Amino acid sequence: MDVDAFRAVHEHEWSRLRRLVARRRLDGAEADELVVLYQRTATHLSALRSAQPEPVLLDELSTLLVRARARLTGSRYTAWRQLAHYATRGLPAALWRLRWWTTGAFAFTTVVAVAAGVWIAGNPEAQASVFGSNEDIRRLVQNDFANYYSEYSSAAFAGRVWTNNAWVAATCIALGIAGLPVLAALAFNAVNVGLQGGLLVDNGRAEVFFGLILPHGILELTAVFVAAGAGLRLFWAWVSPGPRSRSGSLATQGRAMFGVALGLVVVLFVSGVIEGFVTPSGLPTWARIGIGVLAELAFWAYCLLLGRPAAAAGETGDLEERYAGDALPTAA
Known part of the structure; x- marks a missing residue:
């Protein structure tokens, strides 16, 4: 797999997911879009892991998915909670x-x-x-x-x-x-x-x-x-x-x-x-x-x-x- 080409094709979806995760409030349409982009990005991550390991990109997408999942589920497992744990x-x-x-x-x-x-x-x-x-x-x-x-x-x-x-x-x-x-x-x-x-x-x-x-x-x-x-x-x-x-x-x-x-x-x-x-x-x-x-x-x-x-x-x-x-x- 050509990782650079893969990134070029899907970067706009990842960027949009980042923006949605960063927003304080989402309307109904944006919440639905967040779910769809989360599922797509999870698929992208799975494909990258199975086809060709790319540590930097894998880490980037894993972190993005963790943040998106926290936004979807309403959890607030922050860095401070991780440190306390x-x-x-x-x-x-x-x-x-x-x-x-x-x-x-x-x-x-x-x-x-x-x-x-x-x-x-x-x-x-x-x-x-x-x-x-x-x-x-x-x-x-x-x-x-x-x-x-x-x-x-x-x-x-x-x-x-x-x-x-x-x-x-x-x-x-x-x-x-x-x-x-x-x-x-x-x-x-x-x-x-x-x-x-x-x-x-x-x-x-x-x-x-x-x-x-x-x-x-x-x-x-x-x-x-x-x-x-x-x-x-x-x-x-x-x-x-x-x-x-x-x-x-x-x-x-x-x-x-x-x-x-x-x-x-x-x-x-x-x-x-x-x-x-x-x-x-x-x-x-x-x-x-x-x-x-x-x-x-x-x-x-x-x-x-x-x-x-x-x-x-x-x-x-x-x-x-x-x-x-x-x-x-x-x-x-």
Whole structure:
């Protein structure tokens, strides 16, 4: 089929349908015309799908038909309703389904971080090779580690941390299809935290380390673990697709994990605000850590109270069927 010729022949009908859909009021004749044009356009879309896939035109006509159907049926399934549905059903269900992948990322990171901390603590040769001279170590332990959180203004620091962590999370998901880059990123971060933690604990500064890391780090690291779990789940989607084709399984999980990445932007915004305003504040250590714990509990309450029942009802975080496209039947 010549798509350009097909468009040239029927464009006037599609344009007329767009104008009718956009009108606030329709008289009887216009309403009848809307029904006729809706049916014709649906036929055009079916013909295009069966003859030659043209993603841009297919998407254009699908969107037009959705709007026309909403006008005909009187429904008002707006973008805001879609966003609310995803925030209360799709995203928490996707996060809940990732819980074991998230737990695995947490366990892997914990083992590597503790191993790095134990290795560096009480090992002067290792400390010198990693952190430099005794003067460098003293400056890091006494000043630099704590000063990092107050070097910039609270707002600027929060924004900087947020954008950086959001980029890291998105990268973990994007590179997850390869599997190993996610584990490498987790290991790198775990070693970095473990080495600094082991050094400060070994020098009697454990309260400083945990008092500055935990307020924002609990939620921030949870977001990183979720991103890593999402990336690994994407990797597994094509390694073990089940009854689906590899491309179909990857597409389904890819759409859901992209939604998770967008949700983590919000989570990391909250952790960035805590890191920028709470971590360097003059609040007592217990209060700063308590704020971090409350934020973490709120996140898991969101996953449990909304995600668990949504997942049980069949939500996956993927697009609704009418937007995800048609799927071929697959034998079990």
